Amino acid sequence: MSSDKQKVVGRHEADIRQTLGINRANVTQRFFWKWLLVAVGLLSIIIVTWQIIGDGKAHTAQYKTTNVSRGSLSITVTATGTLQPVNQVEVGSEISGTIKTVLVDFNDYVKQGQVLARMNTDQLQAKVNQAKASLDSANAQVKQVEATITETQKILFRSRELAKTGMCSQQDCDAAQASYDRAVANLASAKAQTVQSQAALDAELTTLAKATIHSPIDGIVLIRDVEPGQTMAASFQTPVMFTLAENLTQMELHVDVDEADVGQIAVGQQASFTVDAYANKTFPATITQVHFASQTVDGVVTYETVLSVDNSALLLRPGMTATADILVKYLEDVLLVPNAALRFTPPVMVEQTSSNGGLMRSLIPRPPNASKARDIVAASNQNEQQVWLLQDGQPTAISLSTGASNGIYTEITSGQIESGLTLIIDTISSEK
Template sequence: MIKKIGAWIKRHPIWSAIIGLVTVFIAYNILKPAQPEYEYLTDTVVKGDIVRNVSASGKLRALNTINVGAEVSGQITKVYVDYNSPVTKGQVLAVIDPTRVGAQVNQGEAQVALAQAGLQQAQANAEKARSDLALQQRNFARRKALADKGFLSKADLDLAETQLIAARNAVQVTQTQINSSRAQIRQAGAQLSSSRLDLNRTNIVAPASGVIINKLVEPGTTVAASFQTPNLFEIAADITKMQVEASVDEADIGQVKEGQNVTFTVDSYPDDIFKAKVRQVRQAPVESQNVVSYLVIIDVDNLEGKLLPGMTANIEIITGSKSNVTRVPSPALRFRPRAADRETQDNGGEKKPDKQKRQALVYVATNDPYKPKARIVTIGVEGDEYTEVISGLKPGEKVLTRTKSLKPKTEAEADADTGEDDSAS
């Protein structure tokens, strides 16, 4: 049989070569290893810096904002300032029509004058009453002397005594009138002072130096101060120092402490990173749609004047940091290879870390890319991108971070794809 095949090959060398190539091709496709559909991506363990942040957002506010209101009612006749106007303490910002209050001042002055005239009349009456009293005292003394010698009847002496008592009572009445007139003067004076104070208050003045950041009135506006003081202007006393009022989620508030450093950006200057510091963590909870947060006050220097009240700040509160430590990408602590590639319990695989000892499980690359080695490591500071490894890994080792698909993409997937088709198991 073999001789016949050999003879045929000699007679048909071309066909023999074709048949041989086809046979080799078929055998190769049957025996070649299957192309894997995925691969594991790794990252190298290195030394570097780790920063742990708490992200939040908040609004910029002036450190000291003053609401300027009106204590009297009336119509605004003049407004001397506008938005962004710098003002100094005592500067007149607006004027309320003083006509009504001026009339009250005139009425108060008239009341004071009337009370003073009443006092002068009471004093004149008192002087006359004292003169009458002196006269009655002399008259009674003479009549009593005559009555003692028997030259005057008892009835005439009683009449003189009655007149003396009446004169004394008249003096007391006039003194009471004087006291009443003086009280009326004080009352009218108090009312006059109040009216003059209201007249002064028709000039709305700045209580402190700063910048007008809000104006709520225009000439012709009527303000009513009957029940509460209406706000007319808002002054930022010093915009070189501002604060951010940030809402921090209850899950993160335990990491935030006074004095921690903060970095933030605002939409107006996306390339600028501003530095700040936590001044206060308020303990009063703020609940919105069943989400509890806490207000954190952050001090900001605004010497360049770029920041404006009301801007939204995207905040990163630095709650922990370390320099030049062994670190791994944080996703490596959460990544798990496919079940078929993991070590089994028989050969020591699938170890369970002790979270109380701050242990975590990572998978280290080996010579076989589909047989990674599970390893327990002790971790330290946990950041968003990297986590400190205290023990269990050395710089230079490679850890698995994610899975990459090697399946050929369909035309539709290729058109819709915007990057690598990566997925973690």
């Protein structure tokens, strides 16, 4: 009986919920949103309280300072490259053959015309002898033809004399004339053969001379890439046997200048460079060439620049890697401030800037062109900057205009600033 009553009551409750539009899912959902709103409210109260407490903290700040100074400013462009001789010559063999002797070694000083190496000349000498024999034969042929001319000339003369008296027929006179003409033609051919034989001999003598390798310049042997007994094949290209440097007391430094800096580089500018072999020593140099042609390596565009180097002490060697600082601008007696002073901003200003707008500012989207507009303004005012003067223990802003900079100090071109003023460059702070 009781169970039947419970079923009836349950059906009545279900009918009532259905009539009023109430169900358990809706009740649970409303309960969830209610507590979510409560949690968000509590979180907002905590954030606001923390900001109020944070703003109420006492700050004590100590500042690191420096003085405005007057002095000189050097602007340099850095580039790397290698040292090379002013004139470097590769000496090779124009003919194929076997090396018989090598007469010089690394670092040997040589004179122009000095013999560096000799090749085996047995075959070359045989060809020269053959060419000489051909020339001798051609000369003998010339003499033989000349004798024939003399003989035929006499016969022709007698035939003409006899023809005057009627004792020589016309046919005999014509035959004598023809013999003489043939002899003259043979002489011309023999002389041409002599010239040809002489040319062949000269060619073989030239080839024989090439078997002796001479130095084309006064200099020093940098590389010797040949040994006695080595076979040289000069069929397609001249094999290099020696590399000579003309004069190591004068050298060249070839550096690659970045395309962003090449506009500041000019012939005649002074530079200094260092090499790894003498890390604590600098060497002077002067720009002699700035190439117009570019070089591109891995997408980086550079321009080769050549500097003249005095190497009288012979400390520098070809192939050394050097790092050069090229002086592109030098200013004297100008107001200078450290770049750290231009970068400094008081911590209070930083906190105000970072807290302005708070959460709502970060949630509200900015106009799409706002960032671009700020970039344009910054670009137009890139020389207008601000430094902070320490007065009565507090930072005071001063606006000024800047000029050239070497990355450490910057030139001041205008502004209410003078030498000796104390500028803030950093903060040493603590919170209480």
